[in-house]
Amino acid sequence: MEVDKGKGEAEETRKVAEADRDTVTLKSSDGKLFEVSKEAAARLSTVLAGMIAGGSIDDNGTDLKQIGSEALENVVDYCNKHANSIPSAALISSSISFNTAPFKEPEEWERKFVDRLSHDALFDLVEAANFLGMERLLDVTCHKISEMMKGKSPDQIREVFNIKNDYTKEELEEIRQELAWAFYDD
Amino acid sequence: MSSADPSAVSALGGRSGITAVDGVLPMELLTEVLLLLPAKEVCRVRAVCPSWRSLTYDPLFVAAYAARHPGPLLAVCRGSTSIDVLDLSGDVVKRLRPNIKGYASRVLYACFEFFLIEGDDHGISVLDPVSGSVSTLPVGITEDLASSCLWYPSWFAFGKVASTGEYKLVRIVDQDLMCGGYGNDPLCEVLTFSEGFRHWGKNDDPAAYRDRIEQWRKVESAPAYLDLNCTDGVIVKGTAYFLLAQCQFEEPYIEDYNIEPGCIPSFNLETEQWSVALRGPASRIVEESNGILNYRDLVDRLMLGELKDFLVTVHCNNQTSTADLWFLMDFENCVWSRQHIIQIEIIPAILVTPSTLARLSNKPADDPDLDATAAITDGVLPGDIRHKVLLHLSAKELCCLHLVCRSRRSLTSDPTFAKAHSSRHPLSPASAPTRTRSTSPMYPATSRGYPYR
Structure with a gap:
């Protein structure tokens, strides 16, 4: 009884601590850990947003068994760069004013971000973006791949x-x- | 180091071992990628492998592609036997070889369901872009008059009558020029299309639809000679607007007609009456140029267009290398306002609506209910053919327009603008790049009356 109560309290403390943190830790299929801004992760990935909201983020590294370390590193890199380089408001307003425009051209930095990748890394990244529900990253990577066909x-x-x-x-x-x-x- | 443990390759990874026809990408992601390609490229990748081919012919893919690529397409008579559908980059996305009597000389109107084509024998045909089948419209007065004449100028307008839902095709022909007469007003005739004409020729029994097409009717004559270069009428809210022959900007050419200089004649599709009440922006343009421009500078420099339900006069301004868009803000008081000034690098020598080209808009006529989506779902056509064509008919990304007019990126991102812009700055040899100011020898300043006689 006593023990159970202690356990419950510890759990409670841990959850509070987790809610206070402004990063989340993600774990690749090969066991590597990556830190990513919680705000950026929630904004850019519908899947991570759901996990954060649902409290299923593991402090010791949320398992993403479907994503290899190289792709996850790129995902995290993208999230961090995105958080830094573009005010989200500007992004949103420009997409609303012409909401019939089907596809927004990649920004310069997004272009550079995907241009440096090898074909394999790019194909891994597009799958990771798809898995994590990262719409913009999916657009940018798909666009890059379509460029490779033109x-x-x-x-x-x-x-x-x-x-x-x-x-x-x-x-x-x-x-x-x-x-x-x-x-x-x- | 990161690949120290090869057994830890992710569930979706391990592609090095895959040699299947599906290649490196899962189907859903491949779909995403192919949706981003221009239509011509999509056609090309059909030769990669059968699974890519069936994917790109899949109705779901086609529907998604059409939704993603809402940009306008152009239907162009190429040579005399084929009609090409082009996207804004100038790529062919579909080639039709209709069996038209004589030669196809001009696309009068184009939408997803049908094209109206004028043949070299002046007859008008309805072309189904899906099957390539052709039906011929009844012969009117114009064809009768034209039988003894090799060439004659004609003007068209095609639009919807809001109150009845009918469509009307208006044709104006200069009978003086054709028959060597003098003083006859341009002849005007109208053909009414009732409901269901869209299905014309696509049904097993075209005769069933033919019955719904009336004969040409002669209506009130056009009030003055129309501009020969700006060939066709522009429809705004059920009224067709035409440009006068621009030598008539100044007195005294229009004395005989009792109309004001710079007037824009209009034909109401419902009442079938002409009006000369609307004054164009010519006087404003001259006024605002502070003495730099006079009326003669406007000859061949003006065109009409429709933008967001406004009548727009496009002034191709050689002095500033711009296309100035004057919107008609108030019909009653003839108030025009210059809403956009578009820098253009190459000013065409002569502004013409190329007589072989029509805009293929996603919205047939002005019926908002019949957009591209409706065309996909309404079940008019056999499924496989429909998908095939709709895919071809989908346009290249609108971003192509950024190439047309870099300095107005945001403006050109607006699809409505894109539509208007592409119809005014078409990819046409007629708009040869030259900065020479055009003072057409066909408009001798001293001649009185109609100068073509």
């Missing part, structure tokens, strides 16, 4: 995306005829 021949795209060509010669010829204009570069 102006490329089907062969080049197959190589980058590791795709086996299982069209027959006839099928390919048919597609090229049907969509001829798409294959003639100006």
Whole structure:
């Protein structure tokens, strides 16, 4: 009885301490720990926001088994940079004034952020962003990947995306005829 | 160090071992990426592998793509046998080769359901952009007159009558020029389309819809000669506005017509009556230039347009290298206000609405209920064909416009603006880059009356 009560109090204290902290600790699939601003995490990731609100953040490192350390490092890096470099209000107001604009072009720093990544790191990051519900990071990474497709021949795209060509010669010829204009570069 | 333990690769990772056709990205993320591509690129990646191909033909993908790419498209007669649908970067996103009698010479109107095409025999055809099938409209007075004439100028307007929901096609033709007469007002005729004409030609039995198309009716003549370059009428709130031949800005050319200089004639689609009550902004433009511009400087420098339900006069200002947009704020008192000044790098020598080009807007005519989404869901077309075409018809990202007009990035991000801008600064050889001021020899300042005779 006594012990139970003590345990409960300790739990209570820990929760309070956790609520007071302004960072959360995330743990990658390979066990590495990363600190990220709680405010930025909650604002940029719907999944982390839900976990923070629901109190399921583990002080000793919230397990994110689906995300490798390199991708998680990039996620945390992005959150911290985002918190520093852009006032969120400006971001929101500009997206509201033209809310029919389907996609907001990446900022200069966002472009640089994804440009330095290797293909593998980029593909890992886009999956991490998707898993964590980070809409903007998902947009920026998808945009980068789409850039990698633009102006490329089907062969080049197959190589980058590791795709086996299982069209027959006839099928390919048919597609090229049907969509001829798409294959003639100006 | 970070990859010290290879067994700790995440559940979604380990792609090095994957050689399946699906490649490195899960389908949902691949979809996200493909949605960002311009339409031409989407067509190209169909040759990558069958799974990418079926993904990009998938109705859900198509619907999402259309929603993401609301930008306007242009329908252009290319050569004489094909009609290209272009996005704002100038890329072809769909090529149609309609079986039109004679040659296709001009796209009069375009929306997702149908294009109106004028042939070189002056007949008008309705083209279904999905199937490429063509139906021909009834022959009117113009075709009869034109049978003995190789070339004649004509003006069109196509819009909705708010009170009845009908659509009307207005055609004006200069019969003096055609028949060598003198003093005849330009002939004006109207064709009414009743409900259901959108499905015309897409049904098993086109005749069922043909019955709903009336014959051409001759209506009140246009009050004066219209401008030959600014070819077609601009519809704002059920009224079609036209530019006068601009030699008529100044007296005395319009004496005979009892209208004021700089007047903008308008045709009410409902009452089918002409009005000459509206004065254009020409006098304001001259006034505000502080003596730099006179009326003659405005010849070939003005165009009409519709923007956010306002009638807009576009003044291509050579002095400032700008396109100035004058909005009609108050019809009764003819109050015009210069709302936008757009810096443009290349001032076209002659402002023409290229006679082969029409804007393909997401909103057919002015019916807000019939937007692109409706076109996807209304079940008019067989599913597979519909998806195929709608994907082709979706436009490139609006950000392309930033290339058109960098200095007005925010303005050009507005889709309504984009629409108007693209129709005025089209990708056309007619707008050849030159800064020479145009004083067209076709407008001799001393000639009296209509100068083309």
